[in-house]
Amino acid sequence: MKIVAWNVRGAGKNSCASTIKDLKKAFNIDILAVLEPRISGPRALTVAQNLGFSHYHIVDATGFFGGVWLLWNGNSVSLHVVAHSSQSITALVTLGNQWWLLTVVYANPCSRIRESLWKYFDGLACASHLPWLVLGDFNDIASAGEKCGGNLDLGGRSFVEWIDRNQLVDLGFFGAKFTWCNKRNAEGIIWKRLDRGLCNINWRLLFPEAHLSYLPRVNSDHCLVLVSLDSNHYPARGCTPFRFQAMWMSHPDFPKFIHANWSIGDGHASQKSARLKSSLISWNRQVFGCLFQKKRRLLTRLASIQRKLCWGHNPYLCDLENELTKNYNMLLEQEALLVAEIKKYMA
Incomplete structure (x- = not known):
């Protein structure tokens, strides 16, 4: 299972929708959290419906501020939203006979409002002892080492206390050290690790090989956060299955190519198909x-x-x-x- 959380700072932009669709296909994303989409109402519904997921739950932005969307594929994951607030959505995820909670979060930039979220999460933790993964943009850092540039910042005390109080574990990461950049000039540039994944001990024991990666920032000032529940040891390239690509048929020379390669040599259909597969792999590499x-x-x-x-x-x-x-x-x-x-x- 692949879960992605992304602060897009404006999901209504065509570039964001195109990026989401591309990454969904590239990484086989099962669950997507869109954070700070900055659109709401009918427009938010239209954008969410066109992102290629079968189900979605939307917490609307307030004006141009905030918002949290949770989208998932019903044919690959069993998910039921059980709670939501202005800063988060919590869902019960079922994998076989295993149940666990997923909370996606966009914490308010205002520290006073953000602190109310940690108290709300305390209530969630008390109400359930299920394995729990909390993922998203926390708009805070846990230590001075998670920031570069600007004034000295040791991190939000309430944020760290909430993590310790609930005995949460940071998943760590592969990729860039910081997930957000203000993109200013050399004198004013600031980097922070605002996006992360936290889990309780039960979730870590349930998914010991789960790992988190920060994908490159594209069309946003935040990295995408990708959590994979499986091992990060991928199969050899030669073990990946052959897949026929429908777009090949759009090439004007494709019918001639198929006819020429199918006619080569003798043999029954399965033998010809095997020969054609290797030719298609080479042709795809050269053309598409x-x-x-x-x-x-x-x-x-x-x-x-x-x-x-x-x-x-x-x-x-x-x-x-x-x-x-x-x-x-x-x-x-x-x-x-x-x-x-x-x-x-x-x-």
């Missing part, structure tokens, strides 16, 4: 594969640049980050055009 490889390479480069920027401002790397983000968005637009052509072809 480059599009997806470019996206993967761009995200990898962005992740590397953002890790380096956590250690100090570098104008060249900042410019390169902006350029790579533009290139990523351009590839998303190209892919959207390709999908449109496929739909036209198949109509």
Whole structure:
């Protein structure tokens, strides 16, 4: 199971919706939390319905502030929302005979309002002793080492006390050290680790191989937070199954290619299919594969640049980050055009 939480700071933007759809497909996301979408009402419903998930629960933003959405695929996960507040949504997740709680959070930037959230979570913890994962943007840090730049900040005392009081464990992370950047000039730039995953001991014991990764910041000033419940030891590349890609049919030479390769040699249908599969893999790599490889390479480069920027401002790397983000968005637009052509072809 894959769970993602992302502070998008405006889910109504086309770039955010395109990024969510792309990452959903790339990482096989089962559950998505959209934080601070800054839209509400009918417009929020329209955007949520078009993100490709079968179910959703929305806590509306207040004007242009806040908001929390929880979206999930009903065919891959059994999830039932049991509580929500202005800053969080809590759901009961069922995996086989295992039950656990997932809380997604967008904590208020105002410390007074944010402290009320920790008290609310105390109540949740007392009401249930189930395994519990809390994920999202906490708008606070736990120590001075989770901030770079600006005035000295030791972290919110109430936040740390809540973590200790409930004996929560930080999942740690793979990726950049900081998850948020104010994107100002060299004198005023500030980095913080505002986004994280916390769990109780029961959840950690239930999912000992679960791990958290910070994906590159794209079209937002926050990293995406990805929690995978499975091991981070992935199968060898050669073990991935072959999948026919519908977009291949949009290429004008595809029918000729199939006819030519199917006609080569003798044998029954299964033998011809096996030969055709290897030809399709090579053809995809030369024709279409480059599009997806470019996206993967761009995200990898962005992740590397953002890790380096956590250690100090570098104008060249900042410019390169902006350029790579533009290139990523351009590839998303190209892919959207390709999908449109496929739909036209198949109509």
